[in-house]
Amino acid sequence: MPAAAAATTARYDIDGFLKIIGDVPVTTDVQRVRLRSRDYFWYSPVLNKQLHGKSADVVATPRNEADVIRVAAACAKLRIPLTPRGAATGNYGQAVPLEGGVLLDLTNMTAIEWQKPGVIRCEPGLKMNDLDAASRPNGFELRMHPSTKRMATIGGFVGGGSGGIGSVNYGGLREPGNILAARVVTLEETPRVMELRTDAAQKVNRAYGTTGIITALEMPLAPAWPWIDVIVAFDDFFDAMQFGYDVALADGIVKKLLTPMMWPIPQHFNALKAHCPEGKHVIFCMIAEQSVESFKAVLGARGTITFEQPHDDSAGKEPLYEYTWNHTTLQWLKQDRSITYLQCLFPHDRLLESVKQMIEMFPDEVLPHTEFIRFAGKVTCSALPIVRYTTEERLNEIIALHEKNGVFIANPHVVTLEDGTRHKSTGADQLGMKAEADPYGLLNPGKMRTYKPVKS
Amino acid sequence: MPAAAAATTARYDIDGFLKIIGDVPVTTDVQRVRLRSRDYFWYSPVLNKQLHGKSADVVATPRNEADVIRVAAACAKLRIPLTPRGAATGNYGQAVPLEGGVLLDLTNMTAIEWQKPGVIRCEPGLKMNDLDAASRPNGFELRMHPSTKRMATIGGFVGGGSGGIGSVNYGGLREPGNILAARVVTLEETPRVMELRTDAAQKVNRAYGTTGIITALEMPLAPAWPWIDVIVAFDDFFDAMQFGYDVALADGIVKKLLTPMMWPIPQHFNALKAHCPEGKHVIFCMIAEQSVESFKAVLGARGTITFEQPHDDSAGKEPLYEYTWNHTTLQWLKQDRSITYLQCLFPHDRLLESVKQMIEMFPDEVLPHTEFIRFAGKVTCSALPIVRYTTEERLNEIIALHEKNGVFIANPHVVTLEDGTRHKSTGADQLGMKAEADPYGLLNPGKMRTYKPVKS
Numbered sequence: 010m011p012a013a014a015a016a017t018t019a020r021y022d023i024d025g026f027l028k029i030i031g032d033v034p035v036t037t038d039v040q041r042v043r044l045r046s047r048d049y050f051w052y053s054p055v056l057n058k059q060l061h062g063k064s065a066d067v068v069a070t071p072r073n074e075a076d077v078i079r080v081a082a083a084c085a086k087l088r089i090p091l092t093p094r095g096a097a098t099g100n101y102g103q104a105v106p107l108e109g110g111v112l113l114d115l116t117n118m119t120a121i122e123w124q125k126p127g128v129i130r131c132e133p134g135l136k137m138n139d140l141d142a143a144s145r146p147n148g149f150e151l152r153m154h155p156s157t158k159r160m161a162t163i164g165g166f167v168g169g170g171s172g173g174i175g176s177v178n179y180g181g182l183r184e185p186g187n188i189l190a191a192r193v194v195t196l197e198e199t200p201r202v203m204e205l206r207t208d209a210a211q212k213v214n215r216a217y218g219t220t221g222i223i224t225a226l227e228m229p230l231a232p233a234w235p236w237i238d239v240i241v242a243f244d245d246f247f248d249a250m251q252f253g254y255d256v257a258l259a260d261g262i263v264k265k266l267l268t269p270m271m272w273p274i275p276q277h278f279n280a281l282k283a284h285c286p287e288g289k290h291v292i293f294c295m296i297a298e299q300s301v302e303s304f305k306a307v308l309g310a311r312g313t314i315t316f317e318q319p320h321d322d323s324a325g326k327e328p329l330y331e332y333t334w335n336h337t338t339l340q341w342l343k344q345d346r347s348i349t350y351l352q353c354l355f356p357h358d359r360l361l362e363s364v365k366q367m368i369e370m371f372p373d374e375v376l377p378h379t380e381f382i383r384f385a386g387k388v389t390c391s392a393l394p395i396v397r398y399t400t401e402e403r404l405n406e407i408i409a410l411h412e413k414n415g416v417f418i419a420n421p422h423v424v425t426l427e428d429g430t431r432h433k434s435t436g437a438d439q440l441g442m443k444a445e446a447d448p449y450g451l452l453n454p455g456k457m458r459t460y461k462p463v464k465s
Numbered sequence: 466m467p468a469a470a471a472a473t474t475a476r477y478d479i480d481g482f483l484k485i486i487g488d489v490p491v492t493t494d495v496q497r498v499r500l501r502s503r504d505y506f507w508y509s510p511v512l513n514k515q516l517h518g519k520s521a522d523v524v525a526t527p528r529n530e531a532d533v534i535r536v537a538a539a540c541a542k543l544r545i546p547l548t549p550r551g552a553a554t555g556n557y558g559q560a561v562p563l564e565g566g567v568l569l570d571l572t573n574m575t576a577i578e579w580q581k582p583g584v585i586r587c588e589p590g591l592k593m594n595d596l597d598a599a600s601r602p603n604g605f606e607l608r609m610h611p612s613t614k615r616m617a618t619i620g621g622f623v624g625g626g627s628g629g630i631g632s633v634n635y636g637g638l639r640e641p642g643n644i645l646a647a648r649v650v651t652l653e654e655t656p657r658v659m660e661l662r663t664d665a666a667q668k669v670n671r672a673y674g675t676t677g678i679i680t681a682l683e684m685p686l687a688p689a690w691p692w693i694d695v696i697v698a699f700d701d702f703f704d705a706m707q708f709g710y711d712v713a714l715a716d717g718i719v720k721k722l723l724t725p726m727m728w729p730i731p732q733h734f735n736a737l738k739a740h741c742p743e744g745k746h747v748i749f750c751m752i753a754e755q756s757v758e759s760f761k762a763v764l765g766a767r768g769t770i771t772f773e774q775p776h777d778d779s780a781g782k783e784p785l786y787e788y789t790w791n792h793t794t795l796q797w798l799k800q801d802r803s804i805t806y807l808q809c810l811f812p813h814d815r816l817l818e819s820v821k822q823m824i825e826m827f828p829d830e831v832l833p834h835t836e837f838i839r840f841a842g843k844v845t846c847s848a849l850p851i852v853r854y855t856t857e858e859r860l861n862e863i864i865a866l867h868e869k870n871g872v873f874i875a876n877p878h879v880v881t882l883e884d885g886t887r888h889k890s891t892g893a894d895q896l897g898m899k900a901e902a903d904p905y906g907l908l909n910p911g912k913m914r915t916y917k918p919v920k921s
Contacts, residue, residue: 126691127719127755148604148688152717179716186717186759207762229717229755232604232688235582258842260635261608261642261685263583299583299685303642306663386714386844 021089021110023066029083033076034117036068046112048094050102052338053349055401055422060102065092065112072117073132074194074202074224081200081222084111084451091196092453093218095134095165098157100335100421101429103169103217107455113222115164122225124149128189130227133164138322141233149230152179152187156336159322164223167191170215171419174266174295174330175231176382176391177257182214184385189229193221195446203446212442217426219457220439221446234297236265238329240281240316241308242289246271246368246377248311249292250361255307256294257381257388262304263297267381268333271368274376274395277341278332284316293329295320335393337378349398351375351408354417354431357389363416364390370410373397425458435459477545477566479522485539489532490573492524502568504550506558508794510805511857511878516558521548521568528573529588530650530658530680537656537678540567540907547652548909549674551590551621554613556791556877557885559625559673563911569678571620578681580605584645586683589620594778597689605686608635608643612792615778620679623647626671627875630722630751630786631687632838632847633713638670640841645685649677651902659902668898673882675913676895677902690753692721692776694785695760696737697768698745702727702824702833704767705748706817711763712750713837713844718760719753723837724789727824730832730851733797734788740772749785751776791849793834805854807831807864810873810887813845820846822870829853831863881914891915 027035036042046064050056071077084091090110097104106112118132121143129144137158141150151158153175155166167188172181182188188210195201203221205212212220243249249269257267269292275285285291292312296304298319305314322328332340338350355363368377374397379390398404401422408418417431427434435457443452443460450462483491492498502520506512527533540547546566553560562568574588577599585600593614597606607614609631611622623644628637638644644666651657659677661668668676699705705725713723725748731741741747748768752760754775761770778784788796794806811819824833830853835846854860857878864874873887883890891913899908899916906918 125755127753184717185715185763186719186756189755189758207759229719229759259641260839260842261640263642263685297583299581299645300642302645303663303685307641383716386716388842 021066022087023089025087026067026083026089026111029086030069030079033079034070034072036070037066042066042068042112045097045114046104046106048097048102048104049100050105052100052335052342053422054398055404056102056424059424060105063105063107064109065106066109068112068114070114070117077113077194077222077224078200078202080111080113081194081196082198085196085198085200085449088449088451090451090454091222093168093222095162095168096136096157096160097165098155098161099165099169101169101217102424103456104165107424107453110451116162118224127230128227129230130190130225131163132225133167133223134162137161137163137166144230145233148233150233151175152229152231153182156330156334158330163226163228167214167226168216168218168223172382173334176380177264177267178383179231180383180385183211186229188214188226190227191223192225193446194224195221196451197448211436212438215426216439216442217453217456219426219447219452219460220442221452234263234265234299236295236320237298237301238316238318238320239294239296239301239304239314240284240329241292241294241312242286242315243291243312244289246290247361247365249290250364250379252308252311253292253379253381254360254388256304259303259307262300262307264295264300264304265297266293266295266330266333268293268337268378270337270378271376274337274341274378277344280327281316281332286315293333295329334380338393338395341395347398349396349404350393350421351396351411352419352421353392353394353411354384354419355379355390355392356415357384357387360389363414364392366414367411367416370414371407375407424455426456427459477522478543479545481543482523482539482545482567485542486525486535489535490526490528492526493522498522498524498568501550501553501570502560502562504553504558504560505556506561508556508791508798508805509878510854511860512558512880515880516561519561519563520565521562522565524568524570526570526573530574533569533650533678533680534656534658536567536569537650537652538654541652541654541656541905544905544907546907546910547678549624549678551618551624552592552613552616553621554611554617555621555625557625557673558880559912560621563880563909566907571679572618574680583686584683585686586646586681587619588681589623589679590618593617593619593622600686601689604689606689607631608685608687609638612786612790614786619682619684623670623682624672624674624679628838629790632836633720633723634839635687636839636841639667642685644670644682646683647679648681649902650680651677652907653904667892668894671882672891672895672898673909673912675882675903675908675916676898677908690719690721690755692751693754693757694772694774694776695750695752695757695770696740696772696785697748697750697764698742698771699747699768700745702746703817703821705746706820706835708764708767709748709835709837710816710844712760715759715763718756718763720751720756720760721753722749722751722786722789724749724793724834726793726834727832730793730797730834733800736783737772737788742771749789751785790836794849794851797851803854805852805860806849806877807852807867808875808877809848809850809867810840810875811835811846811848812871813840813843816845819870819872820848823850823867823872826866826870827863880911882912883915
């Protein structure tokens with residue numbers, strides 16, 4: 010055992026832990042534990058430095074809620090930190106144990122408890138693509154998902170928060186009605202199981218697993234339209250923006266994704282080179298088959314359709330959405346590690362002006378990649394622009410200039426939950442929930458920095 | 466034959482018409498022709514006077530498009546006016562022949578050509594309730610319908626225009642994507658059949674049949690959720706408004722209808738007396754079963770649910786929507802013929818203020834009944850307030866004061882198409898379409914007053 014790992018292990022009574030959890034599957038192999046203690050935080054050069062070398066001491070892989078309860082009880086008793094994770098596809102280091110301890114890998118908890126018309130209840134480790142595969146025969150699919158849908162779990166998505174493909178219709182996970190219920194295990198000597206319904210379920214949304222361990226989710230579904238993946242190319246980026254805006258506002262056109270991206274971003278989309286003409290700005294779209302003709306009528310002669318294919322995200326296929334949201338960043342990073350990204354929310358009442366203002370403020374430094382969404386019932390854009398990274402100082406300056414000009418930033422270059430939000434705080438409910446569910450402050454200590462343990 | 470009818474008949478060569486149309490079913494019985502020449506224009510005391518006694522000379526009831534073509538050719542040849550109608554449930558006198566002639570009753574053309582996922586193509590005389598009954602087994606239903614859905618035809622709805630139950634999601638028929646295609650027969654000696662797709666289909670939307678005879682429609686459908694009819698009662702009308710607004714803006718809550726109504730409007734809802742407490746203001750809602758719990762969470766303690774039942778608009782049932790849109794007016798008119806109504810569109814950017822302003826301007830004279838809708842991608846309200854009618858002069862004054870204060874009015878107290886629109890004009894496309902489809906100006910002459918026949 011390398012010296013560093015031995016030193017860490019010494020911090021906690023891991024042997025005692027292993028003894029009392031019975032037959033819950035675990036891994037203590039240092040290499041494998043280290044590997045599984047990472048997520049995609051390396052998109053951020055800042056986090057990449059800060060989280061380097063952070064690792065759990067042991068990975069536990071519960072088979073069911075009873076296993077989760079055993080692990081939680083053991084951690085509480087022995088005061089060992091616990092960090093829950095799904096597929097670890099997130100970018101905020103939310104699956105990285107800041108103080109070591111137990112990594113709770115929930116990817117083996119994949120059971121579907123039941124399905125009703127438009128609702129599914131399942132365990133948190135169910136991959137979103139498997140969820141959709143199970144609900145699609147009934148005519149339903151997830152309302153929204155991240156671009157990592159084919160790898161990521163539903164529990165990880167809710168724990169990580171935000172929205173994604175589908176948010177142009179439903180807004181984000183935080184909107185009322187987008188999480189119906191969460192079942193949560195507390196980190197206490199005698200763990201309790203709590204059912205959080207409607208508003209209360211928001212206490213685990215984007216809490217990175219720090220407010221309790223999710224063991225079941227009840228999610229509302231959307232109609233599973235036959236989707237068509239479409240790329241449209243434009244001479245002017247603002248023609249792409251205006252067209253996306255028109256389609257976003259056209260309530261009679263059923264869509265799931267509207268992603269304008271400025272050249273040279275599409276230059277890095279190797280597999281789609283033939284459909285992303287040199288020098289052209291593009292919008293990537295998912296349009297319901299029933300609306301494609303109307304979509305083209307709204308487009309008129311403003312742009313050129315370069316790609317139009319039935320959407321397919323089954324194994325071996327590459328859906329268009331894997332070039333959108335934070336996969337856009339990933340596609341560029343595959344070729345060039347010098348860039349990073351931001352997460353912006355533009356004001357709905359001066360959307361195009363605001364996007365234009367940011368472009369003019371950071372020419373060729375912040376390259377616009379916007380995502381049409383609904384936010385609090387209004388059409389606007391979030392954005393994950395590509396940032397040509399120089400220094401952390403300049404990155405912070407760029408963030409400050411966005412915020413000064415009314416563009417909200419959810420900073421993906423900070424370790425703590427609070428600093429990554431638009432308002433630099435938890436929801437009050439989340440602090441209260443943590444006091445209930447994690448009195449000793451053992452759920453990834455340091456991640457929710459404003460929490461003071463109510464017991465010691 | 467009464468003298469008046471004989472005089473009218475003498476205007477046109479009805480005998481010649483009957484000879485050349487072959488076996489197309491017709492009625493010449495004066496009583497029946499007069500009865501079928503009326504619609505629900507009597508909601509307006511002004512129209513009731515102006516349209517009194519207007520009647521066709523003959524009713525033709527085509528079985529199929531071939532019959533329509535024969536009737537159209539005969540009318541063109543003999544220069545006889547033709548007025549198409551569906552179930553005549555409209556309120557603008559759009560099914561009333563202003564200059565007599567042939568009334569084309571399309572209610573026997575009810576065939577469904579085909580269904581695809583989310584799309585149906587059918588003849589115009591299909592009742593909307595029958596359309597839904599045919600598409601519901603596939604998981605679909607109309608995106609929107611008027612409150613007359615159980616009697617009215619899809620062709621009449623498109624010809625009459627506007628929106629209704631469902632417009633809170635999809636906007637009105639005029640929004641891109643809400644009418645996929647219309648097939649139209651022209652009124653010429655040799656009638657042509659035209660397929661109008663996407664934007665072009667708007668040429669028959671709210672044209673009252675004056676721009677061609679619809680013989681088929683291709684309509685986009687919505688997912689057929691299990692809907693729950695809900696009534697919530699409030700002490701304060703603006704609590705009902707604010708709650709409706711909150712739900713309208715909550716994109717995660719699936720709904721189809723949000724109708725706030727001020728007391729004493731619900732006093733006139735006889736069958737629902739037990740659920741409309743004395744003195745309380747109400748909101749009538751249709752909420753998807755999957756969203757009812759979230760709907761209640763948004764409501765909190767602001768109001769009291771007095772009614773909650775699975776929606777059912779099959780024969781013998783009375784769905785909640787038959788107390789909304791212009792059925793609200795009808796419910797009151799059943800007991801008291803002294804009132805009438807308006808059709809308003811409130812500005813989205815100062816919605817509540819604007820509604821309040823109108824209430825204060827016309828206390829107890831214009832009673833608010835609003836309808837949450839999307840309009841051009843934004844949540845706002847249309848309204849069909851109850852107006853305590855005194856004189857035509859005062860009615861026009863009320864309309865002028867609304868318009869002066871930024872509330873658009875689609876005036877339902879005027880005979881012509883143009884005067885009934887928000888902008889007092891046809892769309893330019895509709896005038897152009899009429900020149901194509903009705904060169905002699907025979908489609909209900911006088912209804913589109915700005916049209917000058919291009920042939921004589």
